[in-house]
Amino acid sequence: MTELTNKLAAAVLVCLSTSYHSAAQTDMSAPYRDREACTAGVPVDDAVRTANLDIVRAFVTEGLAEGDPAAFDRYIAEDVWVVTGLKPGGPIESRDEYRDVVFATLGRALDFATAKLEIREALVTVDGRVLIRFLAYADHVNEVDGVPGTGRRLTMAELHLFCVRDGQIVENYVGGLNPLMWLMIYRESIADAVLPPLVQ
Numbered sequence: 001m002t003e004l005t006n007k008l009a010a011a012v013l014v015c016l017s018t019s020y021h022s023a024a025q026t027d028m029s030a031p032y033r034d035r036e037a038c039t040a041g042v043p044v045d046d047a048v049r050t051a052n053l054d055i056v057r058a059f060v061t062e063g064l065a066e067g068d069p070a071a072f073d074r075y076i077a078e079d080v081w082v083v084t085g086l087k088p089g090g091p092i093e094s095r096d097e098y099r100d101v102v103f104a105t106l107g108r109a110l111d112f113a114t115a116k117l118e119i120r121e122a123l124v125t126v127d128g129r130v131l132i133r134f135l136a137y138a139d140h141v142n143e144v145d146g147v148p149g150t151g152r153r154l155t156m157a158e159l160h161l162f163c164v165r166d167g168q169i170v171e172n173y174v175g176g177l178n179p180l181m182w183l184m185i186y187r188e189s190i191a192d193a194v195l196p197p198l199v200q
Contacts, residue, residue, distance in 0.1 A: 038127065038128070038129055038163035038165065038170070038171065040127055040129075041126075041127055042127050043126045043127060044126070044127060044128040048128050049124040049128055050124075051164075051167070052124060052128050052129075052130050052162075052164040053122060053124045053130055055075055055164055055167065055168070055169065056075075056122075056130040056132060056160075056162045056164065056169065057119065057122065057132075058071070058074075058075060059071055059074075059075035059076065059169060060117070060119065060132055060134065060160070061117070061119075062074075062075075063075065063076075063102075064102070064106075064117065064136075065115065065116075065117035065136070066112070067103075067107055067112040067115075069099055069103065072095055072098060072099040073095070075168060075169055076095045076098060076099075076168060076169050077095065077165070077166075077168040077169060077170045078094060078095050079093070079094060079095075079170070080092065080093075080094065080095050080098055080168075080169060080170055080171065080172070081093060081170065081171045081172075082098050082171070082172045082173075082174070083172075083173045083174060084101075084172070084174040085174065085176055085182070085183060085190075086101050086102065086105045086106065086174075087101050088190045088193040088194045089193040089194075104144070105144055106138075108142055108143075108144050109140055109141070109142050109143075109144040109147075109149065110138035110139065110140060110141065110142075110154070111138060111139040111141045112138070114138065114139050115136065115137065115138035115139075116136065116137045116138070117134055117135070117136040117137075118134060118135050118136075119132060119133075119134045120133050120134060120135060121133040128163075128164065129161060129162060129163050129164075130161075130162040130164065131159065131160070131161055131162075132159070132160045132162065133157075133158070133159045133160075133177075134157075134158055134160075135155060135156070135157050136155070136156040136157075136158070137153060137154065137155055137156075138153070138154055138156070139151070139152070139153055139154075140152050140153075140154050140185065144186075145186060145189040145190075146189060147185060147186055147188075147189055150185060152181070152185075154181045154182060154185075155179055155181055156176075156181065156182055157176070157177035157178060157179065158174060158175065158176055158177060159174075159175040159177055160172055160173070160174050160175075161173040161175075
């Protein structure tokens with residue numbers, strides 16, 4: 001069963017990689033290209049796979065769920081590459097930028113004291129990459145990008161694809177799943193960074 005799961009996961013990652021490379025042919029999609037810090041499809045041993053999962057779980061728990069800025073120093077590489085809706089205009093390209101973006105958006109708008117994050121699924125592929133699916137809940141209380149706090153209890157459902165190299169996270173591709181509450185609140189403020197120009 002483990003071998004079958006790994007083969008299915010590898011097939012999914014091949015599809016994701018193909019879609020990134022295809023999308024990269026257009027100017028608007030270029031910021032979302034695959035940097036290829038990890039070598040897809042090259043197997044790693046079980047010890048590496050276990051260590052990678054531990055690193056990612058620790059970062060998601062300490063950095064994203066608990067909002068600990070020091071977690072970025074512990075688990076994130078200096079030249080990390082992150083594709084996320086929190087920076088819709090292009091990728092995050094450093095550890096400091098990743099920390100700054102997270103705490104200028106989620107860290108400012110949401111009340112971490114009342115937040116909760118549940119990891120629903122965690123999968124390590126044969127080549128050592130880590131897939132994490134989680135649900136997070138938090139109160140939207142403060143202004144960001146001109147959008148005031150709404151007082152709503154938000155649900156954020158996300159799927160993260162992590163690449164770990166030499167004990168640190170070097171890539172993270174973030175996918176938002178339904179319900180897209182965060183994006184709905186900020187839809188007008190991020191539209192210009194996300195939508196292509198009108199065809200004349």
